[in-house]
Amino acid sequence: MSAYNKTLILIASKLGLNEEEKVLKKAAELERLLQTKSVAGSNLTDTSKFVICLDLAASVFGAEFDMKTAIKYSGLKPATYTNSRKILENLLELNSDRLTTSTLCLTVQCTGVQELADKILEEYSKQAKMELDLNLPQYVCMAVFQACRISKVKVAKTKLMEKSRLRPAQWSKLDADWTRFVDEKFAVAKKRGRPPKTTPVEENVQESMEVDEPKREIAEPQMESYEEWKRRMLEKAYKELALLEQTIADKAPSTPRRSPRKTPQKFSPYKSPKKNGVRLLFPLNL
Template sequence: MASNNKTLYLIASKLGLGEEDKVLKKAAEFERLLQTKNMAGSNITDTSKIVICLDLAAGVLGADLDIKSAVKYSGLKTSTYTNTKKVVQNLLELNSDRLSTTMLCLTLQCTGVQELADRILAEYQRLAKVEVDLNLPQYVCMAVYQACRLSKVKVAKSKVIEKSRLKPAQWTKLDADWTKFTDLHFEAAKKKGRQTKKSTETVENEELMEIDMPKVEEVFEDKIEPYEDWKKRMLEAAYKELKELEKIEKKNVTPRKSPRKTPQKFAPYKSPVKTNGVRLLFPLDL
């Protein structure tokens, strides 16, 4: 696609769009469609076509583009560039005054709901009691918004309201009516959106379980100890504790004291002896 078009990629790089893959693909698509259109009487060159296609693709996808640089690389004057761009827009049916579900889905980056949005528009027109101009931006915006709601696709509501050209109060009233309409006639799409979300969560939970289970088993395997090793470890701990208890008991035992002798009231002398009227005391061992 865009990667095969060297000229497109070269010009996109000069315009600062070399890294914008979506813009490159959309510009390549516009260029191929433009080749099938008749541009009789136009002197536009291939380079000018590529620049204008990049300009239009950047506008659709909301990418930044310097218009002065685009005019410079196109080789056209500013007025000629503007007129040629309008011609290309009309040929590619990209007139900004006419909003379509395709253009809006591209802008909001929700192309997956375009088919459902078209079905909602067609059903609304079929059941409407009055003639409805589905080209009006409010109906296109509401159909895309309801399709996103049913499909559980998040979009910027402020951008949708801006594109609808309605005031907030007008949008709220129209939103209430269309919500009842879509819930009544597109209940299957609503249930499908819910089931898709639920199934996605279920798959994610199952994947988490599959990832977590081996880890739990590994933890239990690491904690298992052979019986012989456990027995040896427990016996060693018991012997060690027993030795500690024996040491403590030895320290607490007090030594036995010898019997204490009863102190004598008098000194160890013999009974007094009288000699010539003199009282003498002799020791017992004399």
């Protein structure tokens, strides 16, 4: 047991696997094989890798494995642990039920884009800056999705996201990266079609048609003389003035209008003139 890594032995003892020699040997083998492969976009620590390797080794030999304790010592959330375990399982080729473009196209009923999806995967592996395992489900699903997009084939996006085992944020990030790549390599090249070549006979026919076509003369607007314009404007003004006078005459009343102002009274009905200092309550001249 001393030949194994100390961290592996310590974690195995915490998980109750320190007596399982076959499991320890298989886990150490998987950990060494994992060092030769790169896990793209993964932030797994060495401890997390040891825990997952022990989990995979225990599943190979059918040994009991405490999943709750394993997630605790891995330092990962349950969903992240499950996703990382699946990625390492595919990377180490332990899963016989591997997802391929052919099986996925059959599942989502878009077999017509399988060849294009394979080309996209192959081209993406050439331009990748690091070694990638394109057999992982997220890459296979994204290749099929992009092939359907540029071929204008309707496909259930939710099914592809489910098969990829990615969260919506991870899918969106991968989709943006692949969309830029596919548009540069495939979609743009597809849109740029070469114009059809014309034969010399067709070119001569087009030139003769252009020569024989008569040019249309554009009629220039005639300028009105000043005298004509002055006469027309005066006639228009006289007509409008006559119409205005007729309208005013029609609206004028037939009888003269009385002034609303009343004739002022000589004496106020409420006041009487004073005489010899005596105020009279009625006027004298009756």
